Amino acid sequence: xxxxxxxxxxxxxxxxxxxxxxxxxxxxxxxxxxxxxxxxxxxxxxxxxxxxxxxxxxxxxxxxxxxxxxxxxxxxxxxxxxxxxxxxxxxxxxxxxxxxxxxxxxxxxxxxxxxx
Numbered sequence: 001x002x003x004x005x006x007x008x009x010x011x012x013x014x015x016x017x018x019x020x021x022x023x024x025x026x027x028x029x030x031x032x033x034x035x036x037x038x039x040x041x042x043x044x045x046x047x048x049x050x051x052x053x054x055x056x057x058x059x060x061x062x063x064x065x066x067x068x069x070x071x072x073x074x075x076x077x078x079x080x081x082x083x084x085x086x087x088x089x090x091x092x093x094x095x096x097x098x099x100x101x102x103x104x105x106x107x108x109x110x111x112x113x114x115x116x
Contacts, residue, residue, distance in 0.1 A: 005048055007041050010080050014039050014050060017074035024063060027110045030071070033057070034098025037089065047082040050075050054086065055094045064088075 018031045030036060038053040052071055056064055068086045075084035099107070 005041070005043065005080060010041065010048075010050075010078060011039050013078045014052070014075055014081075017077055018052070018071065021067065021070045021074055023057065023061070023067060026057070026107075028099070028103035028106045030054070030067065032100040032103035032106075033094075034100070034103070035094060048080055049083045049085065050078075050081045051085045051087055053089055055089055055092075057094050059090055 015031055015036075018036055019029045021030045022028070023030065023033070026033065035056065036052060036054050038051075040051045040053070042049045042051070052075055054068075054071060056067070061067070068088060071086045072084045075081060075086075096104075
């Protein structure tokens with residue numbers, strides 16, 4: 001098996017996939033919302049493991065379980081990744097300042113209330 005992984009390229013693919021995941025109540029994807037804190041890789045016995053550390057806009061998010069499952073699913077959809085884990089954290093807490101400019105524009109254009 002291939003052991004020389006290009007982690008930057010794989011990370012780009014993971015981010016591409018994560019940008020397809022949306023909270024059903026918010027018109028911006030979870031990556032641009034700033035919910036993804038870290039993407040890490042580990043190689044063990046020629047298998048590539050990926051851990052996505054993320055948060056939610058609120059600890060009481062009603063769709064938390066489905067969002068976490070979607071993150072795992074789209075991460076595993078990257079061909080090079082053999083196993084994916086999602087680590088949910090609430091420190092630091094999410095705030096609207098974590099959104100990209102694209103997310104701010106989408107939120108403003110849609111008239112969506114800013115989640116706090």
